Amino acid sequence: MLDLETKVHDESRQGEAYAPAVAGTQTYTKKFYIESYGCAMNFNDSEIVASILGQEGYGPTRNAEEASLILLNTCSIREKAEQTVRKRLTEFKKLKRETPGMLVGVLGCMAERIKGKLLEEEKLVDLVVGPDAYRSLPALIAEAETGQKSVNVLLSREETYGDISPVRLDNNGVTSFVSIMRGCNNMCTFCVVPFTRGRERSRDAYSIVREARELFDNGYREVTLLGQNVDSYYWTSADGSETITFAMLLEKVAQIDPLLRVRFSTSHPKDITDEVLFIMQRYENICNYIHLPVQSGSSRILQLMNRTYTREWYMKKVDRIRELIPDCGLSTDIICGFCTETEEDHQDTLSLMKYAQYDLAYMYFYSERPGTLAERRYDDDIPEEVKKRRLAEVVELHRKYSQAGMEREVGKTFRVLVEGTSKRSTEQLFGRSDQNKVIVFPKENFKKGDYVMVKVESCTSGTLIGKAVQ
Incomplete structure (x- = not known):
């Protein structure tokens, strides 16, 4: 099970509960906004969905208000995640009233279990799509645009999406x-x-x-x-x-x-x-x-x-x-x-x-x-x-x-892959050791994607602090 509830601080994005899509440079006729909750598998699924939507002329956006399609990729592992999704859907319902033609959909693990409540009882969404039905998204969107409620939550024994190249959303490029x-x-x-x-x-x-x-x-x-x-x-x-x-x-x-x-x-x-x-x-x-x-x-x-x-x-x-x-x-x-x-x-x-x-x-x-x-x-x-x-x-x-x-680990030297700038200081970079421990060190002339040998000089409960060495 990949979900998490409590963990020590981590400078990296791994395990975040929410990740909006990043707008690309390509020009699209329509825009979609997606939020992902729960495990790493859900984030990866959102990238598959982005690829499928891209073939239909949809480009990603960080701004929900400019999207014609809003999708929430959901998690059922914890009750807290479901509560968060319901809250967000209520907020998007208000936005939808102000935006003619906007569609709101739920993807992923919550889809099959509470599809009836979301579609009929609470009328929070226009389409519900299970984790094995993402290829049917274009047809479901077309159906929802006619005013029909669209659902496909069928599970598959064969679907792996192995032929689809995911669109990397909200990534560090490393x-x-x-x-x-x-x-x-x-x-x-x-x-x-x-x-x-x-x-x-x-x-x-x-x-x-x-x-x-x-x-x-x-x-x-x-x-x-x-x-x-x-x-x-x-x-x-x-x-x-x-x-x-x-x-x-x-x-x-x-x-x-x-x-x-x-x-x-x-x-x-x-x-x-x-x-x-x-x-x-x-x-x-x-x-x-x-x-x-x-x-x-x-x-x-x-x-x-x-x-x-x-x-x-x-x-x-x-x-x-x-x-x-x-x-x-x-x-x-x-x-x-x-x-x-x-x-x-x-x-x-x-x-x-x-x-x-x-x-x-x-x-x-x-x-x-x-x-x-x-x-x-x-x-x-x-x-x-x-x-x-x-x-x-x-x-x-x-x-x-x-x-x-x-x-x-203090006093040891590790080979670190630079993942980006530290959240705490623009003058610091961060990466992880082989053992997945976050290491922060002065920026100097290094950049994302570099491998740097870093000697650890001190630490906090969740981060090693060091300095690059030859």
Whole structure:
């Protein structure tokens, strides 16, 4: 699961909850405005939508008031995200009254679940489009322009959008996501993704490598291979003569050029293999960083979540990663207050955090989502004040180990890919280390896209502060 609720400060844009489209230089007959919520997959989907709309004469704009089409790419992982979307739709409803011909649509994970409410009961939108139906957008827009309510939320077993070149929206021109698969076969009881994004299917490996190569040729210097569970990537050619696993795909992308850094997200603890770790060892341009969601440190709760591993199994996986890649950065997802969670279960989570000492953690308290297995099977029986108290304890402990981890980096030198100007000072640049830690340093004559050796001189809880060295 790629959504986030609480995390330490990060200078980069990764994980933002909102990203408006950037206007390009091409002249278009119509303009669209898009907002994306939730996970990195949603941001990538918005770039696919932008490509499809571009073929229909629509160009992106940052100004909703000048758009003839407003789209919200939605997330159903957290109730908070849905509330935000509803609020924005209410605001756009007022804008629509003042703008004849304007259409408002909802894309993505909220689409199927509450399409009736959005279209008929609340009359907030004109069209609703699920994550596998973006190719039908032109026809749905044409239908909506006649006054009809347009809907397509059908899920697909084949759609990967592998032949569509995404239009990079609100990007820094240095880093980008490349989707390698869609959907998920892991029926975690707390998660709505299998029901909103459908079953797992892997994209053509050669289309992935081609997209990554095109990004590199256009000046990008880092790609993140993206999927709900990248380690289960498994593509077979149409004639059955070739099969490519995730480790093989990772190697193919790394071989594009040594100057192209490669990351990936998200890994499922049950699926990440030694083969992947050996490939990471072999290629210097594959970043030593793994996002390995644990969700809970209690084997009992993990069983209720249908995570298919135990506490002890997860800890052995952490040991193996650190045995093969000693300097590997490690991050995780943690849910507090899942159904029936006791204080003993909560203490198990805290003790596992002490064991793993994550560099970064996405931490949130359990929010029951309609349509999940947990909603059907279990009572959401932990009081909210208990959930929040446990979350606060998890966050406090994580900050302690995160701070200690940052302090251990002081005095070390890292190769940093410059991503842009620091939010705090125009005289400072920022980038990330291999281990995904943000490093800020004086601008000097460096620019975006440069690789710079930076010696860390100090740190805050979320940022390393250094100076470029020869």
